[in-house]
Amino acid sequence: MKHTNAQCVFCAIVAGTSPASVVHRDAQCMAFMNLRPLHRGECMVIPLVHIDHFTDMPDDLAAHIMVVGRRLGRRMMRAFAPKRVGYVVHGFGVPHAHLNVVPLHDSSDIVSAKHIVSTDSGLRIAHDAVPLRTRADLDADAAVLRGDQ
Template sequence: MADPCIFCSILAGQSPASVVHEDEHCLAFMTLRPIRSGAFLVIPKVHIDHFTDLPDDLAGHLLSVAQRYGRRLLDLTPAKRIGYVVHGFGVPHAHLNVVPQHDTFDIISARYVVVDGGAAYQVTESAVPAPTRIELDQMAAALRAEMQPAG
């Protein structure tokens, strides 16, 4: 039996999330271990493992939501750019990572690389700071504030 999907658990209301946006097709919520404050995910409400398996209109909708809130993120943070990443690992449920970028390395977690003997490197989840639920909820609320409905 496959492991339960944490994103499906969030969609079912069984696991907590700091929600940025919800509509009939998708949910956007704050990343638990963001590289920079404000990072969030946009997921489809239907469980599909690979982003490339999403119907084009649904993939476009996820990107449109990410774009709208990404613009808001630029107003709320000192980020210079917003990065969008689909890497397909971590959770077997299609998701779009929205990452505020202050510099080149924010998109690849290089701020948290651990060098071992000058040759090997790794980024472990424990190396990335975890904001509190209150901090995540506050950023989600700030992103939602003053947003106009899509049109």
Template sequence: MTIFSKIIAGEIPAYVVAESNEFLAFLDINPLAEGHVLVIPKKEVDYIFDLDDETYTGMQIFAKIVATALKKAVPCIKVGVAVIGLEVPHAHIHLIPMNRVDDMNFARPKLSFTPEQLSATRDKIKTAFRE
């Protein structure tokens, strides 16, 4: 069972910004930028291209909806999208608020936010869904 499956099961807490029957979006606790979100399928599959077509396309649409709220909530020029897939063996999409190309550099040191800051960012994103 991956760490993401444990988050889905409620065994590990997460700063969830959106959820559907099939997908979950939550803040990355080792982000490249404020508002860095991970979008995952609730079905545990390691490699994104091993997802069945319906799950894959559904996840992309879910990510688009989350990215739209994220852009409203966190000041940025665009929300970047990345699929790396090496850190956790559970398919996931990174949504990263970007103001410059270097904001998507995964070799860069990760940022650290307090639980209060993460909660505030989560709340801003959740509020943006209602706007």
């Protein structure tokens, strides 16, 4: 298993060479805010080492990431008051394992219609259809989840 991948944006975030609004960091993983959240507070937890597929992680690391995700979910419930918190591992987007921690206000938030766009050839999923949040807003949400505010 490679510890880093020079082409991976998440490895650059781990190394501190790419910006992120960090919520949590320990010896095994880190969590930071999603750049295109459906709702305030959406974040992800990643292993510090480069592992492409979540299923390739050692069991103890996967369990640790889930524990961190659950802790963030509890903070999310207190800070942003969603109806539920969802946990998604889909493996697309960035080829570095990540657990998405998603505040749910509606049952369709996991498969949000906000990602569906109409084109000449029909409907398609477009993750860039959800607008980017500003770094200042992401940093503020990260501070709330950390308990700084």
